[in-house]
Amino acid sequence: MRRLLATAGPPLLTVAIAVGLWQLGVTLTGVPDYLCPSPFEVAAAFAERPGPLLAATGRTAAATLLGFGIAALLGVAIGTLLASVEALRRGVYPLTNLLQMVPVVAVAPLLTIWFGYGLSAVTASACIVAIFPVIANTVDGLRSVDPHLRELFDIYGAGRAQRWWGLELPAATPSIFTGLRIAAGLAVIGAVVGEFVSGFADHRAPIGIVILTAIREARTDLVFAAILCSAAVGFTLFGLVSGAGHLVLRRWHPSSRSTP
């Protein structure tokens, strides 16, 4: 408990000070609320209709989680393939690095053509941005397995599968979790961008559509509330992935060892 307080205390204090300054700034300068609402007004906008906002957040969270999950599984699989097959690593891996430079905003409309409106297109958008760090970190992790340990597996005649489960996957796990943490943050971005283009604009509206609608109505307070909701999705996913990584690695990896 004291450790949690020691870790979470300082950043929470920073947030409290920032919110306080924000409120103070808005009050003192008298900025109109359609330009920048005060924290109090943002909270009020949320409290006004929390149900729809939370439902929209839930839809965005579903697409984010689904996109992230697919990116995680597919990313590790593709990364493994690229790391194990020399020809693929030389011929394909450099291109995956280039592919991730393609802006997802530009690709999103295309996804609507392929997947239609709604969850599939949004999930695909989240997946596309999230998958690249997973691939890159999986390849990196697998490629940097200690050659001395590989030799040990040679000596005792390990088969391909034994090598994968017993050596390569565990050795690459810290690196894979680094990729997954980055992917967690990116998945939300991909989802909201996807929603801007292919989200339903009716009672099934996700956060991205809530933001667009609120902007058209000049409800800046609602925009802020919706942004905070989408950010909460990202924080939560990031926290879950970090926690999972810590659980898996805490017994042995230096990054997760409790410092004495």
Added chain:
Amino acid sequence: MPPSPTSPAPTHADPGLAAPLGVRLDGVGRRFGDLDALRGVSLDLAPGRLVAFIGPSGCGKTTLLRIIGGLDHATAGRVTYDGGPRPPSALSFAFQDARLLPWRSVLRNVALPLELAGAPRPQREARARDMLARVDLADFADARPHTLSGGMQMRVALARALVTRPRLLLLDEPFGALDAITRVDLDDELRRLWRADPMTVLLVTHSISEAIYLADRVIVLAPRPGRIIDDIPVDIPHAARAPAVRTTPDFVQRVARAQAALERGVRAAAR
């Protein structure tokens, strides 16, 4: 006979039948590009003996061990094992670094070779526990390697090498990174394990005194090209080899002979 919980994996020979392996080298050479790492090495290594290889850095002693172990290949000559090809799963290695898997417990590290050979979990873990007890680490079965000292990690590596009951044990400077006191302890431990289980042991080391303290025979190598420059029999009975043996005339005389051979080899290479 019904299998007991500690009976060995089916892929490994019965310990009663696993006779030590003899190794014969005929004109073995190894070139790396223009560099002659080894040239014309011929040796008959009798089964069940502990043979030490000493020599300065770059004399090819590690390369020789790796060739015998099948981790490298000779570019000339050949190696035979009891007159035939290298038998599968008859060899074990230990290196200067313990090479433990950090994510595995000590017990599962020791059980690794049996696991890779396909032994069922209860059997391999019973054997690994047994082996850990023999290196005095029974209480550390569930610890992770990083919580152990360097000397303890090395003993885990030794237990892992011995858990398969190898017929030939190859040791590449296994205690080279340890402090002097821990090193002497492990030397005695190694001898105890070797005398309990019949096997051929080939030990590469930098230390003349360690070589003569442990071995039945000390092969001295000279660098550029790596070759044998002396072959010193050590007929001091193993029962008489306690740390105090290092000051006896028999011991001192062999140290001097090895020292002279090493210097001769280095001088020849410098010319």
